[in-house]
Every structure is written in C-alpha cells, then in structure tokens.
Amino acid sequence: MQDRYTILAVFEYSTEAQVVKAKLESEGVKTMLMDEKTIDSDPLISQAIGGVKLLVHNNDLENAATIYNEIRNYTKDENGNNIHCPKCDSTKILVADLQRKNIFFMLFPFFESRKLICNDCKTIFK
Structure with missing residues (x-):
C-alpha cells in the first residue's frame, strides 16, 4: 500500500515550515516538506514555485489540521x-x-x- 500525503499549509520560507513541522511531529503526526531544498538554495523563486509545502499523512490529516489551527497566526x-x-x-x-x-x-x-x-x-x- 502506498503512503498518501496531503498539503496542509504552504509557507514562503522553509524556516516557517520547519517550526510547524516540528510541532506536528512532536504530537505524533507524520509530515514531510516539499520544495524545501529548492527554496533554501534560491529564496527568490519561492513565489514562482508556490512556496514550501507542508505535507501531512492522510491518516493524520484531521488531527494535524486541529493542531495547526491552534498555533497559526x-x-x-x-x-x-x-x-x-x-x-x-x-x-x-x-x-x-x-x-x-x-x-x-x-x-x-x-x-x-x-x-x-x-x-x-x-x-x-x-
């Protein structure tokens, strides 16, 4: 069976995504970041490729959305x-x-x- 992930949030910079990712992982949520290395190597293309995407495993999506809504600004x-x-x-x-x-x-x-x-x-x- 293939693991399925859904985009929970999109960030302009990877540092913002890392903070949220760390919080979710501390709560036991499986996460990964997409386009993180690309934007770290050239931050000016963040808008062009749509930012750093925080992906959450589909089994944890509801729990992750609840946690994210509690901590977001x-x-x-x-x-x-x-x-x-x-x-x-x-x-x-x-x-x-x-x-x-x-x-x-x-x-x-x-x-x-x-x-x-x-x-x-x-x-x-x-």
Missing part, C-alpha cells in the same frame, strides 16, 4: 487587537486571497482593498 488590526468576525464573532481571521477579475486591479494591485476571511464560518468581509 491570525490577523490583527493596526493596534494589535484581535479582529472579530461580524457573523460568528470568531477571532480566527485570515487575509483572503484576492480574486482579481478586473484588468485594472491586475495592473494596479495596490488600489485593491484588503479582504478578510473567517477561518470558522468562511465569511469574507473588509
């Missing part, structure tokens, strides 16, 4: 306070991926406002 406001979801009042808020459908925002991305997404209820808000 969530978005704060300008004063360092937690941001609350307007729908469920959760503080597990992340910056949402930008959906650039307009050519103007593709050419001038700095005019696009930041959107946030709740990690619990998946509500997107500003």
Whole structure:
C-alpha cells in the first residue's frame, strides 16, 4: 500500500515550515516538506514555485489540521487587537486571497482593498 500525503499549509520560507513541522511531529503526526531544498538554495523563486509545502499523512490529516489551527497566526488590526468576525464573532481571521477579475486591479494591485476571511464560518468581509 502506498503512503498518501496531503498539503496542509504552504509557507514562503522553509524556516516557517520547519517550526510547524516540528510541532506536528512532536504530537505524533507524520509530515514531510516539499520544495524545501529548492527554496533554501534560491529564496527568490519561492513565489514562482508556490512556496514550501507542508505535507501531512492522510491518516493524520484531521488531527494535524486541529493542531495547526491552534498555533497559526491570525490577523490583527493596526493596534494589535484581535479582529472579530461580524457573523460568528470568531477571532480566527485570515487575509483572503484576492480574486482579481478586473484588468485594472491586475495592473494596479495596490488600489485593491484588503479582504478578510473567517477561518470558522468562511465569511469574507473588509
């Protein structure tokens, strides 16, 4: 039987991935990193190849996701306070991926406002 792994998270630098990998392995979760050596040898290509991928064995995926959600850094406001979801009042808020459908925002991305997404209820808000 072949071992199956799923991507749990993607990091820009391998040091960030190593910290999370160490925490998961200390909890008994089977993990491995993909593209770590490539990005370590040339960090400027991190965006081009999609960053360092943290892979988790499928048998440990649910447990790993729970542990990762407990330790990950969530978005704060300008004063360092937690941001609350307007729908469920959760503080597990992340910056949402930008959906650039307009050519103007593709050419001038700095005019696009930041959107946030709740990690619990998946509500997107500003």
